[in-house]
Amino acid sequence: MRGYDPESMTFSTRKAAKEWIEATEADIRRNLHRKMPGAGVSVAQALDQWADDAQHRIKSFDQDALKIVKLKAWSIELGRRTNGEALTGPLGDQPIDRLSPAHIRALAASMRVKGLAPNTIRLYMAVLSRAWNHVMTDTAFRNPVESADLRLQLPKRVRRLEGDEEKQLLAACLGGFDRVVRFAIETAARQGEVANLMWRDIDFAQRSALLRRTKNGTDRIVPLSQPALNVLRSVPHVDGDGSVFGMTAGAMKQRFADATRRAGIVDFHFHDLRHEAISRLFENTDLTD
Known part of the structure; x- marks a missing residue:
């Protein structure tokens, strides 16, 4: 019955099978069977329940919140009429326990038609998958996002500073x-890590910096090169143990975009500085010993 974990049994006769089905359904009506987690919960409600739990744990939840709004309203193909006409409806209205791999594939196809990049689709699917796992606990059903096996091909991005671009950018x-x-170039630190850097996290004696709230949720220590130390010593230190660079990650993103525009540099983003830093590290490391 809908809303309960699937059960199966093998019988030698049709009569025995029918009696077992009738007895099982009678037990369900008397609430003697455990109701399946997620029964009666819509996709929209599942997304909201996951959001309530995740918003205080995930650093980049603001981005996920926008995806939740769009996922709820996204129209997907639910099936076909006898004449072949597609049946569509908002994803958010669908029961979470009835969500199937076919629905997920239809959602991904619709996103491709709308021009979403493979990596963007992957991020949407990750949110939906987490919401499903949050609600559908301890169930025999498999996560439909995982079962859909979308195999999204994510293009590898390789963009480094070329020619005089670094000079022009600075x-x-x-x-x-x-x-x-x-x-950022000297430490390979991410945008958010640079923005979150506080003076108390800098150890000039040990030539290191503690990066807090990193992408994987843990803190890590990075060594500071002489150029990185020179940068820090050139920053006016007027706010005690406050922010080193005094701006949010969003402000950094905007100012970087403004700088690349003024420099005439195209298709280069703040995160590419990390690729540049890591590439330089390998180029300057002797691997022959």
């Missing part, structure tokens, strides 16, 4: 923002 950074860019 020259286009206004108001001391070049310090942020130089520090």
Whole structure:
């Protein structure tokens, strides 16, 4: 019956099978069988329940919150009429326990038609998968997102500074923002990690910095090169143990975009500084010993 975990049994006769079915359904009506987790919960409700739990744990939840809104309203193909006409409806209205791999594949196909990149689709699917796992606990059903086996092909992005681009980029950074860019290149720190850096996290004696709230949720210590130390010593230190660079990750993203535009550099984002830093590290490391 809908809303309960599937059960099966093998019988030697049709009569015995029918009697077992009738007895099982009678037990369900008397609430003697455990109701399946997620029964009666819509996809929209499942997304909201997961959001209530995750918003205090996930650093980048604001981005997930936007995806939740769009997922609820996204129209997907639910099936076909006898004349072949597609039946569609909002994903959010569908019962979470009835969500199937076919629905997921239809959702992914619809996103492709709308022009979403494979990595963007993957991020949407990750949110939906987490919501399903949050609600459908201890059930015999398999996560439909995992079962759909979408095999999204994610293009590898390789973009480094070329020619005089680094010089042009630094020259286009206004108001001391070049310090942020130089520090990111020297440490391979992510945008959010640079924005969250506090003076109390800098150990000049040990030539290291503690990066808090990293992408995987843990803190990590990175060594500071002499150029990185020089950058830090050039930053006005007027706020005690406050923020080193004094700006949010969003502000950094905008100022970096402004700088690349002024420098005439195209298709280069803040995260590419991390690729640049890691590439330089390997290029400057002797692996022959």
